[in-house]
Amino acid sequence: GENVEQHPSTLSVQEGDSAVIKCTYSDSASNYFPWYKQELGKGPQLIIDIRSNVGEKKDQRIAVTLNKTAKHFSLHITETQPEDSAVYFCAASKESGGYQKVTFGIGTKLQVIP
Amino acid sequence: DGGITQSPKYLFRKEGQNVTLSCEQNLNHDAMYWYRQDPGQGLRLIYYSQIVNDFQKGDIAEGYSVSREKKESFPLTVTSAQKNPTAFYLCASKYQTNTEAFFGQGTRLTVV
Numbered sequence: 001g002e003n004v005e006q007h008p009s010t011l012s013v014q015e016g017d018s019a020v021i022k023c024t025y026s027d028s029a030s031n032y033f034p035w036y037k038q039e040l041g042k043g044p045q046l047i048i049d050i051r052s053n054v055g056e057k058k059d060q061r062i063a064v065t066l067n068k069t070a071k072h073f074s075l076h077i078t079e080t081q082p083e084d085s086a087v088y089f090c091a092a093s094k095e096s097g098g099y100q101k102v103t104f105g106i107g108t109k110l111q112v113i114p
Numbered sequence: 115d116g117g118i119t120q121s122p123k124y125l126f127r128k129e130g131q132n133v134t135l136s137c138e139q140n141l142n143h144d145a146m147y148w149y150r151q152d153p154g155q156g157l158r159l160i161y162y163s164q165i166v167n168d169f170q171k172g173d174i175a176e177g178y179s180v181s182r183e184k185k186e187s188f189p190l191t192v193t194s195a196q197k198n199p200t201a202f203y204l205c206a207s208k209y210q211t212n213t214e215a216f217f218g219q220g221t222r223l224t225v226v
Contacts, residue, residue, distance in 0.1 A: 032212045032213070034214050034215075043217030043218050044157075049214060099164055102215065106155065107156050
């Protein structure tokens, strides 16, 4: 089955600096890669996603890159702000027997220091 | 407003008791999921359902049961057979395509 590794598990950055979170996956059939942000005591929410036919996608201060050959994808947050502090999850998803099998990374706790 | 709602937000259970967590969605999603979240372990799949009256075990189904009698509802029962039930439980739903999942706000279950 799919294995998604995510690192680092914790990340502290100064406000205004950039943050990068990296994930690798094992199943070459995975073709959809969402990133979720989870604030304390809440459910995860999608912040950006990328499909396997695209190498990079950007939405304001957030960008995701995908390297299919190396099977890794990364989340980049620029000009970090205190409200970016949260746990971030990467995921890899594929179609399997009519069911979309989603495997999540272990999560990265990001702390933005004012 | 469309969304996915979990209740209650906090739940306390005595050892040996079954407890049911509610999950309702009005997004017209076919697929629904239950995840368990423990510190340092990410999201682990308990059960999932693609259509009404059908559900499948996930990676950690032992000690849990579900039903899917209506498209909108996917309740999870934590039985006394679950040895370590204290955790944060998340319900999610999505369309039957390879797209994003929508999560509820979670239920924190504590066994006392």
